[in-house]
Amino acid sequence: MPKVLRLEYRRVSMRFPEAGGRGSVAAIEDVSFSVEDGEVVSLIGPSGCGKSTLLNIGSGLLSPSAGEAYVDGERVVGPNAHVAFMLQKDLLLPWRTIAQNVMFGVEIQGHPAPERKRRAQALLESFNLAEFADHYPHQLSGGMRQRAALARTLAVDPSVLLLDEPFSAVDAQTRMMLQRDLALTLMRAGKTALLITHDLTEAVTLSDRVLVMSRRPGRIIDEIAVDLPHRDDPIARRHDSRTAGHVTRLMERLDIAPARYAEAGGVR
Amino acid sequence: MNGAARGALARKGAAASLALLVVFLAAWEWGPGLLRIPTFIVPPLSMVYAEFFRMLHLNNLVVHTGVTAAEVLAGFALGSLLGALGGYLLGMSRVAELALSPYILALQIAPKVAFAPLFILWMGFTVYPKILVAILIVFFPVMINVLTAIRAVDPDLVNLARSFKATRAQIFWSIEFPSTMPPLFAGLRIGSTLAVVGVVVGELVGGNLGLGYLLSFGEGQANTPMVFVSILMLTLIGGIAYVLVIVVERRVLHYMPARAYGGI
Numbered sequence: 163m164p165k166v167l168r169l170e171y172r173r174v175s176m177r178f179p180e181a182g183g184r185g186s187v188a189a190i191e192d193v194s195f196s197v198e199d200g201e202v203v204s205l206i207g208p209s210g211c212g213k214s215t216l217l218n219i220g221s222g223l224l225s226p227s228a229g230e231a232y233v234d235g236e237r238v239v240g241p242n243a244h245v246a247f248m249l250q251k252d253l254l255l256p257w258r259t260i261a262q263n264v265m266f267g268v269e270i271q272g273h274p275a276p277e278r279k280r281r282a283q284a285l286l287e288s289f290n291l292a293e294f295a296d297h298y299p300h301q302l303s304g305g306m307r308q309r310a311a312l313a314r315t316l317a318v319d320p321s322v323l324l325l326d327e328p329f330s331a332v333d334a335q336t337r338m339m340l341q342r343d344l345a346l347t348l349m350r351a352g353k354t355a356l357l358i359t360h361d362l363t364e365a366v367t368l369s370d371r372v373l374v375m376s377r378r379p380g381r382i383i384d385e386i387a388v389d390l391p392h393r394d395d396p397i398a399r400r401h402d403s404r405t406a407g408h409v410t411r412l413m414e415r416l417d418i419a420p421a422r423y424a425e426a427g428g429v430r
Numbered sequence: 431m432n433g434a435a436r437g438a439l440a441r442k443g444a445a446a447s448l449a450l451l452v453v454f455l456a457a458w459e460w461g462p463g464l465l466r467i468p469t470f471i472v473p474p475l476s477m478v479y480a481e482f483f484r485m486l487h488l489n490n491l492v493v494h495t496g497v498t499a500a501e502v503l504a505g506f507a508l509g510s511l512l513g514a515l516g517g518y519l520l521g522m523s524r525v526a527e528l529a530l531s532p533y534i535l536a537l538q539i540a541p542k543v544a545f546a547p548l549f550i551l552w553m554g555f556t557v558y559p560k561i562l563v564a565i566l567i568v569f570f571p572v573m574i575n576v577l578t579a580i581r582a583v584d585p586d587l588v589n590l591a592r593s594f595k596a597t598r599a600q601i602f603w604s605i606e607f608p609s610t611m612p613p614l615f616a617g618l619r620i621g622s623t624l625a626v627v628g629v630v631v632g633e634l635v636g637g638n639l640g641l642g643y644l645l646s647f648g649e650g651q652a653n654t655p656m657v658f659v660s661i662l663m664l665t666l667i668g669g670i671a672y673v674l675v676i677v678v679e680r681r682v683l684h685y686m687p688a689r690a691y692g693g694i
Contacts (some may be wrong), residue, residue, distance in 0.1 A: 241593045253590045257608045257685045270594040270604065284672050298685045318594060 168354035170196040174229035188379035204365035208377030246320035252311040254299040261295040267318040283312040305336035323355040349394035367396035481655035490576035505564020513569040516574025542567040543631040560632030568621035575617030579610035615679040623670040644690040
């Protein structure tokens, strides 16, 4: 069976006009990669290397200066129903209940009301939020709010999820629970996802592959395949001794060396 | 703070408020006499009270109050409506905002009440110049609040809606419009009290109807209690308008975290 590419970047570059000046700054340069059906790929790199720009290009909110992005084989020319994104901020609307927030995307897309309710109900139940359906966002904890945001993202049934540091604003324990929920959901629904993160362990425990980007202008400088079992269980992967090896390699690629790295003659 | 503690605190505050009122009323009644202040400077409470009933029978107080209240209501409603519309329209278009902002600023700086004589020249001794001053004075705080709120809408929220392929109208009605509700109500609260100012100034300048007219009539007669009664009635009208705004605000913004509304 041929591999189905859900998301593909072909020689994508992006330049932004310089603040106040006439020139422009290259944010990303000649980036090509693809994500197969059902695959979860993480993107890591130093701050400002253009990770979020890539994500905005994939979701159709930005058009690249050069190159193209494809989702489900179709060239991305604007926002489309194939992708949905989720940010560090939950972006829940404070005047809507949790159920209404989960329905927000399907409502905008004009799905009939009974269909919207059915989807929201099912998602709220699978995220253990059913009893909070009629609560307002401010009544929920940060972790619950982020789960509601994930439910809203899944409600439009996208074939690709673009996740931009979705868990970086919550505390460490909550983050592990959310990672577990996400991993399980992605596996069960067979969803494809591109995850931006600064958390190297998160990248390794949640993904099939990790792409490493360089400093600005961002390029893909390395790719590691995470050949570990339990992609649906990041907690189990945390216990796997091979995870540390992958994290170490990522640290090396990002030039994050331990203080006595040189004296010890390397980590291995 | 839990509900019970907040309730206890609210009761304490209300009790203290009531005690202050009693002290104030007592000071008003007996203070001027004790300090030998003449009654035409500060008439004691009982005189103002008696004047109130005298005015009810002899000066058509109900009619004057009704006229002023109607002008306040009309000026406040139209001023808020136009202010909100102006805020949303300018919020939609950067170009319009840039083009109009010097003029808006100039009008905002100009003391609105100074227009009252002009409006009376234009429209005569009718209710319209009073309403117009109120409209003008209510317009700005409402417009500025709405405009600032539209500018402050989180662009990520707009992008979220865009990513679901929202139309411009959907973005406005689902994101921008609801986002502006809290600042809109803050503007309406200010507007509700300013509307009274606009109307009174209009009535002071010309005409023979309304509490502003009674104010200047009482002044001309050196009838200090009449001036006091008029001020109290004006305060009552402003207070009712303010409370009405808060009642509507609580219904519209019911989703907001519980706030200490009692603190005004």
